[in-house]
Amino acid sequence: MAEVSPAHGEPTRGERGDVERRGLAVLEGSYDEGSFTGVLRQPRSQADLEAARAAVASCPVHALRLSPPAARARSAGALGAPFRTWPRRIEDDVWALGHPSDKNFNATAYFIERPGGGVLVDLPRPSEAVFRFLEEHGGVRWIFLTHRDSVRHHAEFAARFPGCRRILGAADVNLRGDEHNEATGDVEVQLRDRPGPMTLEGAPLADAELAGAELAVFSQPGHTAGSICLLYRGRFLFTGDHLAYSRRLGHITAFRLQCWDDWERQTRSVRRLAALAEAGHLRFTWLLPGHGEWHRLEGDGGARATASELQRTVAWMERQAPGHVPRHRFVPWVQSRTSPRSLLARAVRAIGGEGPGSEVWVLPRAVRAHVPDHRPEKDAPALL
Template sequence: MDQRNTRTPKPPRLLLDGLFAFPPNRETLGGTAYFIVEKPGNILLDCPIWDEETQQFLKEQGGVKSLLLTHRGAITPSVKSLQAALGSEILIQEQEAYLLPDVPLTPFEQEITLISNLTAIWTPGHSPGSCCAYWQRHEGVLFTGRHLLPSTQGEPTPLRLAKTFHWFRQLDSVALLRDRFSSDTLNYICPGANTGFLRGKGLINDAYHKLKALDLLSLRQHPISL
């Protein structure tokens, strides 16, 4: 018997009150999806592994009001199935919307408020329509998709990859986030991939100071990572 098919799927992990992280999804090259539980409506950030266990978990938590896709690499073929099963609104920055021509969407340009304390922010660079999501709870949590990822030391950093859409725009987007927040408004970063580098912590704390410490001028000369 193939032991790979008999393993019990890992359940979502509780990171903070009202915040779960799903196991990495092979369909998004190891991407991590997050789930926020809020009274006005629960929010799913990017696509988790879509199976019976995930569907049951989301229904038990009260369903999904909205699914926010932070970049094109977070899209999976299960988007339509998820929407059909849960009746969720799907939000995506307008420059990525063409990738889902047969799916009812809510595209946005610069920013959009999903619920009163959660805002999606356009941060182009990694992809044309890359975005982050800012949750006001827990002194500020920023979900960065692949816009900012953990380094091998677990520090938040933009990565210049072979598929990076526009490196300088990505760095400009990092600067806008740095200038938008403060030590009082940004406490955690939840990256959309590379979470193994967090050494089991699941998120990046002291987020604003680590974001402010980035040397964006030096990063403009950064070579492409494979």
């Protein structure tokens, strides 16, 4: 596919606390001023083009565009729907389902195929094609919801697979539902935060039992208060929006700009994972996030290699500013950038002034340096 990467680099804080950036050799003209992403390599084959179209369809804020040259327009049109060749097997009995739902912010959903019914990790867009695939591969016994942003359609999937049990962090349960989230008060398993690993039903697992556990759950609050991760056979870690892999940084990272609960709490959560790996109990080879590319880590997949990866993540997280980003400030910032001609965008720019970075004042000061076109002089209008 067209390789997409941060156009301006993610900021980190140096020893003196100042913000540092590293640029990337993205293709000229492949991103707009202030964009988070640019293109490293254009599609070179039909398979590349299919993957690029899937990436475009998956972007929750429509930040990617695919504009094939006129000579290739006919072949591009013949490709069909972006996810017509999905689901895709990642390895062994683990699948990426594709068919993302915009109601779940186009997060990637996964399926673990198991005798007696598999585990659906987060939810794709419901369709007969998806239901048929799941039925043909043993059905669904568990629906594992990593956090509150990925719960849309849970009732529809539960109705299609009677007897399946839904799992969600208790702190992310929404009793009434709202414009962003479905009500989840009827979820069968609501997991409380606890420092150690647990079973799908929430029973404690001893640290030493992790190596032999087929499935283990970790409470990992921070991105949201009820974020949870799932470990399968000591090889696959499903992280939702808690952790992802950064190709630019070359290690596992987290989303500071989309931290809804508390960054320091999220850092402590990852520190708990690192401690388990350092003690020889936790290992994984595949990192499977809701947003970002799935990634096979280098090394032998043992506890020592896992500990090294997570230690780098913790060190990076500790260099970022503490705090969180309130939704009521993040949403208008995103909308002002994705719909620049809207009334909201014009109002935001009227306060912040025209030009690059005029919307950044909406965000908390602690995260503004994470915006590629941040201009400190644009901070003046912000009273918050």
